[in-house]
Structure formats: C-alpha cells, structure tokens
Amino acid sequence: MGNLLELSNIGKNYGEDVILSDISFTLDRGTAVAISGHSGGGKTTLLSIMGLLQRATSGKVLVDGLDIDRLNSNKLAKLRGQYLGFVFQRARLINSLTALENVMAPAWFIRNGENVEQQARDLLERFGMSHRLHHKPQQLSLGQLRRVSLARALLLKPPILLADEPTNDLDPVLAGEVAECLLTARASGTGVVIVTHDAGLASQADQIFRLEEGKLHSAIC
Structure with missing residues (x-):
C-alpha cells in the first residue's frame, strides 16, 4: 500500500520569484x-499544491500513487472531491x-444528491452548532x-485532510x-496536514516540518 500523498522535487515560481524549491x-x-x-513564506502555496488547487512549476504530485500530471481538469476535480477535505x-x-x-453542499455534487443531512446534523451537533443550523454565514x-x-x-470522510491555520484567531477552548x-x-x-503557527497544535502532530526560504526541513517532534 503506497503513500496517500507524495510530492517529489516540487518547485513553484511566480515569474522570477522562487516560492518553493525542491520539496519532497x-x-x-x-x-x-x-x-x-x-x-508569507509559501506555506499556503504548498498546501494548495498538495490540495490540487494549483499546479507546481516543477516536480510531481501523486495521490494514492496516481500522477496528477496525467489528468485533465475534470478528472483532477473528481480526484480532489474523492480524496481531499479542506479547512481554510x-x-x-x-x-x-x-x-x-x-456542510452538505460538497455531498450534493460529489455523491449526486445522496442524502447526508443526518450526518451533517450530527457533525454540527458535535461541534456545538445545533442551535445555528439554519443561520447563514x-x-x-x-x-x-x-x-x-x-x-x-x-462530512465525506476524506482520505486526506488539509487545514490552513485552523486555530488562528480562536479562543483557547475553541482552538482546542x-x-x-x-x-x-x-x-x-x-x-492530516496542518499549516500552523500554533506551537501547541504542532506538537501534537506525528511529524513537524518547517518551511524556510522555500525549502521544507524536518523538525524534532
């Protein structure tokens, strides 16, 4: 059984600006x-490449062994829906x-209208939101x-969950x-991949990396 997600020698440039360099x-x-x-060091860009939201300038991205460079935009969108969940x-x-x-919106498209309302209600109740079900953003x-x-x-139990600063601006209880x-x-x-400045959250991960000058370095966990 291969890796869920693999990045090999990833680089990302915007014009002459090198954002990411040789990341595996x-x-x-x-x-x-x-x-x-x-x-501003490229963490969100890296997460976007992992999430198939943008293409790398160089290198390869494999999702469950599948090289995404071989996919057209429709197949790429389908793969994203099958494998990835995002917390922006x-x-x-x-x-x-x-x-x-x-909460139900992605399921309407990915599961062709399959009824997942009860699952959505259960998740919102779990997060203390049962009294806000019908409130708008x-x-x-x-x-x-x-x-x-x-x-x-x-909701869709994605194999890969990507989170960008998920505890930023939250009080300690809610962040926990x-x-x-x-x-x-x-x-x-x-x-799970979490981009975070929260040292407490990072310390609970199985691995910690630091992105510096466009390169990804392993840190002591």
Missing part, C-alpha cells in the same frame, strides 16, 4: 503532519446557504464559521476543540 514529502494513512514557518483559514462558505446546507461568529468549515471537510477534531481524524486512517 510523503503523507501516510492515519498520520498528522504540521508545517510551520514565517508568514477563511471559512469560504456560501452566503446564500445556511450552516447545514453549507453572515449571522455566525468567526469560531462558528470555522466549525461549519470543519464539519463540511469531515478544533485541534482535537482534526487530530482524531487519524483514527479512521485519514492523513
């Missing part, structure tokens, strides 16, 4: 990896939908938005709850 990385099933580094720093919810509808606090985003990411939800996803075999 593997993610195994049931493990959590934390990536830290200075703001900004929740990126649909303003016209309720919290419950936002503009009616929710930052912490509530983050919880809706996390529930949306977990979000961290626990992310890290317990390992128990079902999900591979």
Whole structure:
C-alpha cells in the first residue's frame, strides 16, 4: 500500500520569484503532519499544491500513487472531491446557504444528491452548532464559521485532510476543540496536514516540518 500523498522535487515560481524549491514529502494513512514557518513564506502555496488547487512549476504530485500530471481538469476535480477535505483559514462558505446546507453542499455534487443531512446534523451537533443550523454565514461568529468549515471537510470522510491555520484567531477552548477534531481524524486512517503557527497544535502532530526560504526541513517532534 503506497503513500496517500507524495510530492517529489516540487518547485513553484511566480515569474522570477522562487516560492518553493525542491520539496519532497510523503503523507501516510492515519498520520498528522504540521508545517510551520514565517508568514508569507509559501506555506499556503504548498498546501494548495498538495490540495490540487494549483499546479507546481516543477516536480510531481501523486495521490494514492496516481500522477496528477496525467489528468485533465475534470478528472483532477473528481480526484480532489474523492480524496481531499479542506479547512481554510477563511471559512469560504456560501452566503446564500445556511450552516447545514453549507456542510452538505460538497455531498450534493460529489455523491449526486445522496442524502447526508443526518450526518451533517450530527457533525454540527458535535461541534456545538445545533442551535445555528439554519443561520447563514453572515449571522455566525468567526469560531462558528470555522466549525461549519470543519464539519463540511469531515462530512465525506476524506482520505486526506488539509487545514490552513485552523486555530488562528480562536479562543483557547475553541482552538482546542478544533485541534482535537482534526487530530482524531487519524483514527479512521485519514492523513492530516496542518499549516500552523500554533506551537501547541504542532506538537501534537506525528511529524513537524518547517518551511524556510522555500525549502521544507524536518523538525524534532
């Protein structure tokens, strides 16, 4: 059984600016990896490449052994839907939908309308959001938005879960709850990658890396 996610000699340039250089990385099933580094150092770009949201300038990305360079845009989108869940720093919810509808939205497209409402309700209840099911994003606090985003990411039980600063701007109690939800996803075999400045969260990962000057370095866990 191969790696869930493999990056080989990844580079990313914007014009003459080198953002990432010669990065190799593997993610195994049931493990959590934390990536830290200075703001503006390319962490979100790296996460976007891992999440198939943008292409690297050089190198290869394999998802469960499949080379994504061989896929057209439609097949790439399908692979992303099958394998990846995202928790963005900004929740990126649909303003016209309720919290419950936002959680269910990916399933409507990926599972051809399969009814997952009860699963969505259960996740929101788990995150203390049962009293906000029918509220729209503009009616929710930052912490509530983050919880809706996390529930949306977990609903389809993705093999790979990517989180960008998931505890940023949250109070310690809520940050702990979000961290626990992310890290317990390992128990079902999900591979988790967390970009974070939160040293406490990073310390709970199985591996810690630091991105410096475009290169990824292993840190002591």
